[in-house]
Amino acid sequence: SDRLTFLPDSIIGDIEWLKNERSSKSNVPILENQGGYLVFRPNDEELEVRSGKEPLKLFAEDVFLDGHSVLSKRGLQGSGRIRFSDATLTSSDFDLEERQILSDSSSFKVSGRPGGIAAFETNDVRAIIDFDNRIGDFMPNSGETKIDLPIQQYVCYMDRFRWFMDRDEVGLISDRRQDSLPMNFSRNRSYTNFLSVHPEQDSLHFFSSSATYQ
Numbered sequence: 001s002d003r004l005t006f007l008p009d010s011i012i013g014d015i016e017w018l019k020n021e022r023s024s025k026s027n028v029p030i031l032e033n034q035g036g037y038l039v040f041r042p043n044d045e046e047l048e049v050r051s052g053k054e055p056l057k058l059f060a061e062d063v064f065l066d067g068h069s070v071l072s073k074r075g076l077q078g079s080g081r082i083r084f085s086d087a088t089l090t091s092s093d094f095d096l097e098e099r100q101i102l103s104d105s106s107s108f109k110v111s112g113r114p115g116g117i118a119a120f121e122t123n124d125v126r127a128i129i130d131f132d133n134r135i136g137d138f139m140p141n142s143g144e145t146k147i148d149l150p151i152q153q154y155v156c157y158m159d160r161f162r163w164f165m166d167r168d169e170v171g172l173i174s175d176r177r178q179d180s181l182p183m184n185f186s187r188n189r190s191y192t193n194f195l196s197v198h199p200e201q202d203s204l205h206f207f208s209s210s211a212t213y214q
Contacts, residue, residue: 012037012040013038015035015038018031018038018049020032020071024098026075031049031057031058031069031071032057033057045072048070049068050067050068064082065080065081065083065094066081066082066083075095075097076095078096079091079093082094082101084165087163089103089106090108091106099130101127101129102128102129107124108120110213112151119213122138122145122147123145124140124145125140129165134164137161140159140160144158145158145161153196153197154194156211160172167214168214170212171210172211174209175209
C-alpha cells in the first residue's frame with residue numbers, strides 16, 4: 001500500500017494488494033485481498049485485515065469473508081460472513097486453519113432460488129468445514145437444532161447434519177428412535193420432528209430419524 005499511517009502503537013492503511021501464504025507450520029490458509037483495510041500492531045504481533053470494496057478471499061477458492069481477520073501467534077481468526085458458491089456461514093469467531101474452518105457458534109444457510117428465499121437455514125451450531133474432504137459437519141450447542149426449510153414450508157429438529165460441498169446435499173440425523181415413541185405418536189406433534197408451517201397444512205407432521213436435503 002502507498003497509503004499507510006504510522007501511529008505510536010500501530011500502522012493503519014488501505015490495502016492495494018495483500019496475500020498471506022498458506023503455512024502448515026502455522027496452520028493458516030491462503031488469504032488474499034484488494035481494496036480492504038489493515039491494522040498492524042507490532043507490539044502484539046497482530047495483523048488485522050478488514051474487507052472493504054472486496055471481501056477477503058480464502059483457501060485460493062471461491063470462498064469469501066465479508067468481515068475481518070486477525071493473524072497472530074494463535075493463528076488466523078476471523079468474524080463475519082463466509083460465502084461459498086451456494087451457502088453462507090456466519091459467526092463472530094472463526095478459527096481459519098490451513099484446510100479447515102471451525103466455529104463454536106455459527107449460523108448456516110444454503111441458498112435457494114437466485115435472489116429468493118433460503119432453502120435451508122439454522123442457527124447456533126458448531127461447525128467444522130473440511131476443504132480436503134469437501135464436507136461440513138454441524139452440531140447444535142444445546143439439544144436439537146431447529147432447521148428452517150422455507151421453500152418447502154417445513155421446520156425440522158435434528159441432532160446433527162453433514163453438508164456435502166460439491167454435491168449440493170445435506171444429510172440430517174436425529175438421535176430419536178421410533179421404537180421408543182408411543183404407539184400413537186403420530187397424533188401428537190411434540191413427538192415428531194418434521195412439521196409443516198404452510199398455513200393450509202398446519203396439522204401435517206411426521207417423524208424421520210434421517211433425511212437427505214438436495
